[in-house]
Amino acid sequence: xxxxxxxxxxxxxxxxxxxxxxxxxxxxxxxxxxxxxxxxxxxxxxxxxxxxxxxxxxxxxxxxxxxxxxxxxxxxxxxxxxxxxxxxxxxxxxxxxxxxxxxxxxxxxxxxxxxxxxxxxxxxxxxxxxxxxxxxxxxxxxxxxxxxxxxxxxxxxxxxxxxxxxxxxxxxxxxxxxxxxxxxxxxxxxxxxxxxxxxxxxxxxxxxxxxxxxxxxxxxxxxxxxxxxxxxxxxxxxxxxxxxxxxxxxxxxxxxxxxxxxxxxxxxxxxxxxxxxxxxxxxxxx
Numbered sequence: 458x459x460x461x462x463x464x465x466x467x468x469x470x471x472x473x474x475x476x477x478x479x480x481x482x483x484x485x486x487x488x489x490x491x492x493x494x495x496x497x498x499x500x501x502x503x504x505x506x507x508x509x510x511x512x513x514x515x516x517x518x519x520x521x522x523x524x525x526x527x528x529x530x531x532x533x534x535x536x537x538x539x540x541x542x543x544x545x546x547x548x549x550x551x552x553x554x555x556x557x558x559x560x561x562x563x564x565x566x567x568x569x570x571x572x573x574x575x576x577x578x579x580x581x582x583x584x585x586x587x588x589x590x591x592x593x594x595x596x597x598x599x600x601x602x603x604x605x606x607x608x609x610x611x612x613x614x615x616x617x618x619x620x621x622x623x624x625x626x627x628x629x630x631x632x633x634x635x636x637x638x639x640x641x642x643x644x645x646x647x648x649x650x651x652x653x654x655x656x657x658x659x660x661x662x663x664x665x666x667x668x669x670x671x672x673x674x675x676x677x678x679x680x681x682x683x684x685x686x687x688x689x690x691x692x693x694x695x696x697x698x699x700x701x702x703x704x705x706x707x708x709x710x711x712x713x714x715x716x717x718x719x720x721x722x723x724x725x726x727x728x729x730x731x732x733x734x735x736x737x738x739x740x741x742x743x
Contacts, residue, residue: 459590464711465704470596472703473603477658478676479683479695480610481651487690488627488647491541491552495560497677499536499652503529503659504668505567508575518580518664526656533652534645542644560673567670574667599661606657607696610650614692623647627690675719682722686729688736697737701725 478500485493503525510521540559544551581594614620625633626643634640683702687694702722709721729737 463590464707466592466596468704468707469700470599471707472700473600474658474662475679475683475703476696476699477603477606477654478680479687479699480692481654482680482684483690483692483695484647484651486684488623489644492556494556494677495563496651496655496680497673498560498563499529499532500655500659500676501567501670501673502532502563503656504663504672505571507660507663508577508668511577522660525660526653529656530649530653533648537645537648542641564670572670574669576667577663579664595664602657602661606654619646679722682726686726686736688739691736691738694736694738
């Protein structure tokens, strides 16, 4: 029983990572109708930034966290301004090609600078005993950090003027523009928030594994699976979908085989879409 609970906690930790990535994608797709396939590589850049600040520069991990978030938010603004904004109003295939080109450019650039895998020391390298189980503190930090970020994002969207403007744009972009909402400003803000979310996920998760130029590839595929499972544009769907996939993946690896780790996401996608073609919350999102 303790083994099952331990795997369940690992699944929730994985789900926290997936949820933060999927929330960023949901914001970008739901508001701007852009499939930002380079989002996983923004995550990868965040992990390398942590390595640069924490290992090479010797900056405290907890100080490096907000620095990485701010830098990735600025990178998100630049990506929106230089890559996607000039393509606004063009066919969707153009933004798709731009996203693929961007992710290839980021991966090639990083590989040219540091192609070998690197690691970041675990900031709290100890375990705690809960109900007779030994749990890594860093995994608990990931879970609690994700919940805190989720609550802050919900408060921002529902309680601030900028958040309400983002929600208005998600519902009707033309209508929002007609009532005086600055579309360019909200678009840039959306990319900044989504990129900062990727930064939080990267900083929290980086100490638990190796950092490589390719680490964003499987993650972005799973994040898109979560977005589709939850319902395109549904934040609630991204939250539930992220945690569902994380738990299924952790239990599948434990009780079936780690060989099929990346298959579980697509199996879940097929099963859910067979019964709910619009995703778990697709109808409400519509």
